[in-house]
Amino acid sequence: MSVSSEKQGLNQEYSLCMPKDFERSRNLLQQVYEKQVVLEYIFTRGITAYGGIRVNNRGFHKEVSVKYSIDQWKTASFKLTITNDELLLMLSTKDSTSSILPMSISFAICYVVHEHNFWDNNYSLDYILEIEENTEKRSKSILLDDAFRVQIAKDYRAISHGSDQAGIVCGLKNLGGTCFMNSVLQSLLFTSPLTSYFLLNEDMKNISVSNEIIVNEYLNLIYLLFCKKYAVIIPVPFKQIIGHMQDIYFENQQQDAHEFLLFLLDYLHEDLIRIKSTSIIVDLFHGTYKSTTTCIDCEHFSINFETFVCLTLPIPLTSRCTLEDCLQHLYEDEYLADDSRWFCSECQRLCNGKKRLEIYKLPKILIIQLKRFQLNHEFNWIKNDTLVLYPADNLSLQQSCPSSSSQQALYTLYSVISHQGSLNDGHYTTFCRDNEQLQWFECDDEKIKYFNSDKLDSNSNAYLLFYIMKNAT
Ligand SMILES: [Zn+2]
Structure with a gap:
C-alpha cells in the first residue's frame, strides 16, 4: 500500500510518519483469522507511506480498499496487486488543494468478499498518519540522525547481534524466492569503493527521500548491513520500493540475479546523476x-x-x-x-x-x-x-x-x-x-x-x- 501526497512543492516541506507509539500487529495469523483483514506492516518515506495488507482468502473475487479521512470522511478505492493473500495498494491524495495542510490522515481498510464487508480500523481508533513539517533540525538522512536510524532499523525489523558475535556479516531474510536480490545486495555491499562512497561521501547527506528514492533506500539498507549491530534484517521496505519501480520485482518470486544487478545499478545511476552530473556507478562499473x-x-x-x-x-x-x-x-x-x-x-x-x-x-x-x-x-x-x-x-x-x-x-x-x-x-x-x-x-x-x-x-x-x-x- 502506498499513500502519497501529490501537492506541488509538498516533497521538500512535509513528510508522513506513523505515530511514535504505533506497534505492528502481533500474532498476525490469529488476527487474520479473527478480523479477516489486517494491516500487516506500514512504513513511510518522505510523503509516501507503504504497507502490506493480509486477508483471509475466503473467495476468488475479493476487493480491498482504503477509506481515509483528511478533513471529513472521503471514500476511494485504489489500484491493487494481489499476491496469494497479500495485497499491496497505492493511493494518492490529490485533493489537498487548500493552503492549510491537515495535521494527519486517518484511514481504515475494508475487505469485501462474497458481499460481506470486513474492516481493520485499528480497533475502532483508525490508523493515523501524521503530517510533519520538515525543518533543519529534523533531518531525514540515516547518516545524520539517530532517531531516524532507530526508525529505519524498526522498518527492517533488524535483529541485534548477541554481544559475542560482533563483526559477523548481517544476513537478509528471504521473503519467498528473493535470494536473487539478497545475493546481489551482499555482493554490492562488499564492493568496498561503492559502500565507502555511500557511507562517507558528503553528497549522500543531501539526498532527497522523495526524488532519489532508490539511492535513499539503498543507503538505508547498506547502513543497516554495514553498521555491525544487526544479525538479520528483513528487507521488505527495499523490496517494496523497487517493486513500485519495476513490476517484475513486485511479487515475491525467483528472478534472475544478473538482470536484477543491472536494474539496480541503472536505477542507482539515474538517481545519482540527479544529485551531481557524474556517478560512482560509471566510475566503478562502466x-x-x-x-x-x-x-x-x-x-x-x-x-x-x-x-x-x-x-x-x-x-x-x-x-x-x-x-x-x-x-x-x-x-x-x-x-x-x-x-x-x-x-x-x-x-x-x-x-x-x-x-x-x-x-x-x-x-x-x-x-x-x-x-x-x-x-x-x-x-x-x-x-x-x-x-x-x-x-x-x-x-x-x-x-x-x-x-x-x-x-x-x-x-x-x-x-x-x-x-x-x-x-x-x-x-x-x-x-x-x-x-x-x-x-x-x-x-x-x-x-x-x-x-x-x-x-x-x-x-x-x-x-x-x-x-x-x-x-x-
Ligand atoms: Zn568493402
Whole structure:
C-alpha cells in the first residue's frame, strides 16, 4: 500500500510518519483469522507511506480498499496487486488543494468478499498518519540522525547481534524466492569503493527521500548491513520500493540475479546523476568495448565503441574449462555473411565482413556473468553446469584489452554469486570477501558462515564473478 501526497512543492516541506507509539500487529495469523483483514506492516518515506495488507482468502473475487479521512470522511478505492493473500495498494491524495495542510490522515481498510464487508480500523481508533513539517533540525538522512536510524532499523525489523558475535556479516531474510536480490545486495555491499562512497561521501547527506528514492533506500539498507549491530534484517521496505519501480520485482518470486544487478545499478545511476552530473556507478562499473568490422572484399574497416557494465561470457560445451577459455570464446572473430552482411562505405554495398571485439577501457569493478542459461532447440531453458575454473587472484585481462598495461589489467576476486538447482526452482547464494577481516563469508539469505577460500575456485554453480582492479587509480 502506498499513500502519497501529490501537492506541488509538498516533497521538500512535509513528510508522513506513523505515530511514535504505533506497534505492528502481533500474532498476525490469529488476527487474520479473527478480523479477516489486517494491516500487516506500514512504513513511510518522505510523503509516501507503504504497507502490506493480509486477508483471509475466503473467495476468488475479493476487493480491498482504503477509506481515509483528511478533513471529513472521503471514500476511494485504489489500484491493487494481489499476491496469494497479500495485497499491496497505492493511493494518492490529490485533493489537498487548500493552503492549510491537515495535521494527519486517518484511514481504515475494508475487505469485501462474497458481499460481506470486513474492516481493520485499528480497533475502532483508525490508523493515523501524521503530517510533519520538515525543518533543519529534523533531518531525514540515516547518516545524520539517530532517531531516524532507530526508525529505519524498526522498518527492517533488524535483529541485534548477541554481544559475542560482533563483526559477523548481517544476513537478509528471504521473503519467498528473493535470494536473487539478497545475493546481489551482499555482493554490492562488499564492493568496498561503492559502500565507502555511500557511507562517507558528503553528497549522500543531501539526498532527497522523495526524488532519489532508490539511492535513499539503498543507503538505508547498506547502513543497516554495514553498521555491525544487526544479525538479520528483513528487507521488505527495499523490496517494496523497487517493486513500485519495476513490476517484475513486485511479487515475491525467483528472478534472475544478473538482470536484477543491472536494474539496480541503472536505477542507482539515474538517481545519482540527479544529485551531481557524474556517478560512482560509471566510475566503478562502466567499461568500454571496441568493435572493429572489416570488409572481406576491400579491407576497409569501421570502429564502434560501446559501454558495458558486465562481461557476459558463453561457456564452451565441455565438462571443465577455465575462465580464460570463456574469454577466448568471446573474442573470436565473428563472420558477417548472408543475412548479417554489413554495409561497407568503401564498396557502397552490403559485403561479407568480420567483426572483432576487444575491451578498450577496463572497469575498476569487473563483473563477469557466466552464461549458464540457454535456450535449447525446443525453446526450453537449460542450465550449463560446466565447471569453470577462475582465478581468485591475478586475473589478467591484458589479452582482451591490448591498450592496457599489464599492471592495469590485473584483478582480484572479492565476490561470487552461485546458482544451485534448475532455472525455475534454483537458489542463489553469495561468497564475499571482507577486506577488514581478510575473511571470506558464505551468505545464504539470513544464514552467514565463514567460508574457506581454498574451496572458492572449484564451484560449478558460479554464475556472477566480481573482481576489483588491483591498481585502480
Ligand atoms: Zn568493402
